[in-house]
Amino acid sequence: MKHSVTLDKERCRGCTTCVKHCPTEAIRVRRGRAHIIEERCIDCGECIRVCPNKMKKAVCDPLDRLQEFPFTVALPDPSLYGQFRNTDDVNLILAGLLGMGFDMVSEVAEGAEYISLATRTLLAENHELPRPLISSGCPAVVRLICMRFPKLMPNLLPLIAPFEAAAIKARKDAVARSGLKPEEIGVFFISPCAAKATATRYPMSLEERVVDGVLSMTDVYKELLSTMKKAPDPAPQLCKSGPMGVGWARAGGEMAALPGVRCMAVDGIENIIRILEDLEDGMLPDMDFLELDACNQGCVGGVLTAENPYVSRAKIRHLTKTMPEKRNKALSPDTFAVQLELVHAPSWKLDDDIVEALRKAARIEELRKQLPGLDCGSCGAPSCRALAEDIVLGIGKENDCIFRLREKMQIIAGSDKADDYLPPPFRRGEKREKGASGENE
Amino acid sequence: MSESLHLSYTVDGSDFTGAGRASAAMKRILREIGVDMDTIRRCSICMYEGEINMVIHANGGTADVYIDENGVKIVLCDEGPGIEDVERAMQEGFSTAEQGVRDLGFGAGMGLPNMKRYSDEMAIETEVGRGTTVTMTVHFPKGGGDEP
Numbered sequence: 396m397k398h399s400v401t402l403d404k405e406r407c408r409g410c411t412t413c414v415k416h417c418p419t420e421a422i423r424v425r426r427g428r429a430h431i432i433e434e435r436c437i438d439c440g441e442c443i444r445v446c447p448n449k450m451k452k453a454v455c456d457p458l459d460r461l462q463e464f465p466f467t468v469a470l471p472d473p474s475l476y477g478q479f480r481n482t483d484d485v486n487l488i489l490a491g492l493l494g495m496g497f498d499m500v501s502e503v504a505e506g507a508e509y510i511s512l513a514t515r516t517l518l519a520e521n522h523e524l525p526r527p528l529i530s531s532g533c534p535a536v537v538r539l540i541c542m543r544f545p546k547l548m549p550n551l552l553p554l555i556a557p558f559e560a561a562a563i564k565a566r567k568d569a570v571a572r573s574g575l576k577p578e579e580i581g582v583f584f585i586s587p588c589a590a591k592a593t594a595t596r597y598p599m600s601l602e603e604r605v606v607d608g609v610l611s612m613t614d615v616y617k618e619l620l621s622t623m624k625k626a627p628d629p630a631p632q633l634c635k636s637g638p639m640g641v642g643w644a645r646a647g648g649e650m651a652a653l654p655g656v657r658c659m660a661v662d663g664i665e666n667i668i669r670i671l672e673d674l675e676d677g678m679l680p681d682m683d684f685l686e687l688d689a690c691n692q693g694c695v696g697g698v699l700t701a702e703n704p705y706v707s708r709a710k711i712r713h714l715t716k717t718m719p720e721k722r723n724k725a726l727s728p729d730t731f732a733v734q735l736e737l738v739h740a741p742s743w744k745l746d747d748d749i750v751e752a753l754r755k756a757a758r759i760e761e762l763r764k765q766l767p768g769l770d771c772g773s774c775g776a777p778s779c780r781a782l783a784e785d786i787v788l789g790i791g792k793e794n795d796c797i798f799r800l801r802e803k804m805q806i807i808a809g810s811d812k813a814d815d816y817l818p819p820p821f822r823r824g825e826k827r828e829k830g831a832s833g834e835n836e
Numbered sequence: 837m838s839e840s841l842h843l844s845y846t847v848d849g850s851d852f853t854g855a856g857r858a859s860a861a862m863k864r865i866l867r868e869i870g871v872d873m874d875t876i877r878r879c880s881i882c883m884y885e886g887e888i889n890m891v892i893h894a895n896g897g898t899a900d901v902y903i904d905e906n907g908v909k910i911v912l913c914d915e916g917p918g919i920e921d922v923e924r925a926m927q928e929g930f931s932t933a934e935q936g937v938r939d940l941g942f943g944a945g946m947g948l949p950n951m952k953r954y955s956d957e958m959a960i961e962t963e964v965g966r967g968t969t970v971t972m973t974v975h976f977p978k979g980g981g982d983e984p
Contacts, residue, residue, distance in 0.1 A: 546873040672860065675873070676880045744870045749976075750905050752869040757841045760865075784868075 398436050399454045399592040404428055406448060411772035413442035418664045424775035434742045437538040438590040439664050439689045440698040453589035453699055455611040461496055464581025466573045468565045469497040470558060473504040473644035474587040474694040476714055477707030478616055486630035487623055494622030499569055500633055504640030506561030510554055511639055511652035512725035518656055518683055527682040528552050530649055535590035535689035537599060544671050545739040554731045555600050558584050562605040583608045585615050587697030600733035616701040638715035645711045646693035649686040658684035663691045759783045767798045840904040847887050849896025858899045859883040875976055878954040879908050882972045885947045886912040892937050907975040918964040
């Protein structure tokens with residue numbers, strides 16, 4: 396599997412912060428460096444968010460890639476509109492993008508409107524699709540479902556993502572405007588997160604790439620601060636999207652575009668995992684649509700954004716309340732149908748043979764009971780249970796546990812005081828050494 | 837070559853939000869073993885309903901899970917008040933839960949009926965004043981795990 400989250404190996408200090416926060420337990424520290432277990436990574440970006448040394452990065456393209464194409468189109472994610480405290484004018488932001496050297500701007504918010512309208516049609520007319528339909532807008536969620544909730548894969552909305560809808564339209568428009576060939580057009584998506592960056596490079600639902608490059612929203616933001624100042628005043632009328640599409644930038648925005656539908660919006664990857672568990676067990680109330688955003692507050696909370704997610708969520712709400720309604724014409728959902736079937740990528744299976752899997756599971760339980768249960772992370776795994784799994788799967792050893800190692804050292808050294816070998820939080824005091832003396836009771 | 841796995845959980849009776857922990861832990865292990873999704877779901881529901889029952893009526897108890905290549909056996913054991921009339925307790929909508937519990941959305945009288953519905957076999961041993969043991973079995977479909 397291909398990813399956009401990478402690690403600056405030189406600068407990683409081997410702390411276990413990312414290991415602990417990874418929602419899919421995909422990171423281990425080995426030889427003083429964090430390593431990502433590729434099959435388990437969903438590109439949610441939590442590790443980038445929490446890294447105290449800012450070692451983890453989302454791989455994006457440098458801005459000078461624009462030079463490779465005779466004609467370039469910027470595809471700003473709607474979350475970009477929430478990054479600027481001092482302006483409510485989307486036209487000004489888009490003019491700033493032209494000032495950066497793009498020849499054309501095509502809004503992902505416009506693509507989002509098409510997808511919202513097509514979703515309405517599907518919900519109203521297609522009764523064969525299972526309920527609830529789950530939004531396919533967040534690629535981290537789609538990956539999570541493919542990996543861990545295969546039973547829910549049929550519930551994923553069978554429509555392409557807004558940036559894909561926008562990219563396809565943008566290339567057509569650019570060809571018409573420039574007279575160039577489609578391959579001479581450089582379509583650049585301005586991404587708020589690692590998951591979308593990956594999705595542009597390795598499409599999950601389209602046969603081929605529709606975007607030529609991905610730019611980090613933070614990189615673009617820095618440029619825009621100066622180009623927006625130089626933009627004509629008033630800025631030309633460039634914005635073609637309305638509140639429906641722009642709202643997608645925040646949690647609840649996609650849901651707001653589906654009036655009269657029983658739906659629920661959940662943001663934050665851990666919250667989503669809990670909801671999907673319940674949905675899988677049939678424990679959620681009846682619903683027609685679930686909007687799931689891996690980042691807290693929605694796309695405005697992406698790791699590549701510049702503004703505080705709460706501030707930009709408020710900004711997006713304000714924009715959607717004050718922007719004029721510019722309803723795009725609804726197109727048939729077939730226009731935006733997915734081209735590829737999603738593939739189940741299991742990563743939580745111990746063995747293909749159930750008898751062997753049971754044997755491994757029993758061994759994991761046995762090891763787990765022997766480990767101290769402190770989940771300290773010193774072994775490089777997120778928890779004692781994860782270490783037990785690693786041992787059975789052959790990627791960890793019992794002596795990776797510093798407590799187990801200390802016990803061995805203690806035996807070798809012949810000391811009868813275990814506490815001599817333990818840091819203060821973990822010393823066991825009288826209870827262990829004096830045993831039955833009853834001092835504790 | 838019968839390989840079996842025994843899992844053991846304590847269900848804390850003092851806390852509603854604690855119900856579901858055993859079910860979640862069991863689910864994770866069933867998934868790792870590669871049990872098909874439908875069987876996992878049935879086991880989860882049986883366990884979850886059982887946990888809720890033990891919290892509401894019996895101030896908690898223990899949950900033991902035995903897994904082998906044929907299926908899953910869940911044994912829920914409590915030292916609660918026991919069930920006076922098992923036949924009535926099995927009726928949908930019958931509940932002895934207090935109003936406070938019902939206000940929280942529990943005690944709808946669907947616990948035992950659901951456990952019966954989603955398990956292949958269920959047995960209840962109960963004695964008033966002593967406690968209740970519910971044993972449920974869920975068989976794996978023939979042919980082992982599925983590949984969705």
